[in-house]
Amino acid sequence: NIIVGGSFDATANFNPSGTAYNLSSAGLSDAYLAKYSPAGAMLWAFKVGSSSDETIYHLALAPNGNIYTSGTYYSNPLDLNPAAATNNISKLGFYNAFVAGYTANGSYVSGFGLGFDEPLLSPVITVNPATGNVYAAIGLHDTLRLTNLSGGTYILPQNPSDICVL
Secondary structure, eight states, X not given: OEEEEEEEOSEEEOOSSSSOOEEEOSSSBEEXXXXXXXXXXXXXXXXXXXXXXXXXXXXXXXXXXXXXXXXXXXXXXXEOOOSSSOOEEOOOSSEEEEEEEEOTTSOEEEEEEEEESSOOOOOEEEEOTTTOOEEEEEEESSOEEEEEXXXXXXXXXXXXXXXXXX
């Protein structure tokens, strides 16, 4: 299968053949994740986003078929769950990034947010193929604020040019 993620503005058709499957952004741009068969047929697609900019920059696939994403967001809050349930993460700084996981069928698994007051790049993510453990790495140039969906917030002090592995 083919997994793609990124961002789009306004309205985009995610079905390359057949009936249009349009998604409309809720704000400036929304992040999307889509899955296609090896022949290019759309299996599913969804967006996450609200009034500002959200983008998926990195994808990693787990041995069990789960899909992990990382990206940036400027909305407050950002709902990472494309289903009717709400799984919000809050802005933690002026610049914010997220890591989120979804099943092979596109259902939300979990996610968390990261925040900085200085510009940041989206965390790079990978999955250990032997264990299925997910790792995210990001360079630190400012104080890093982390949050999880149960409301906990963790702060890592500034150490210029450090790398944080989550």
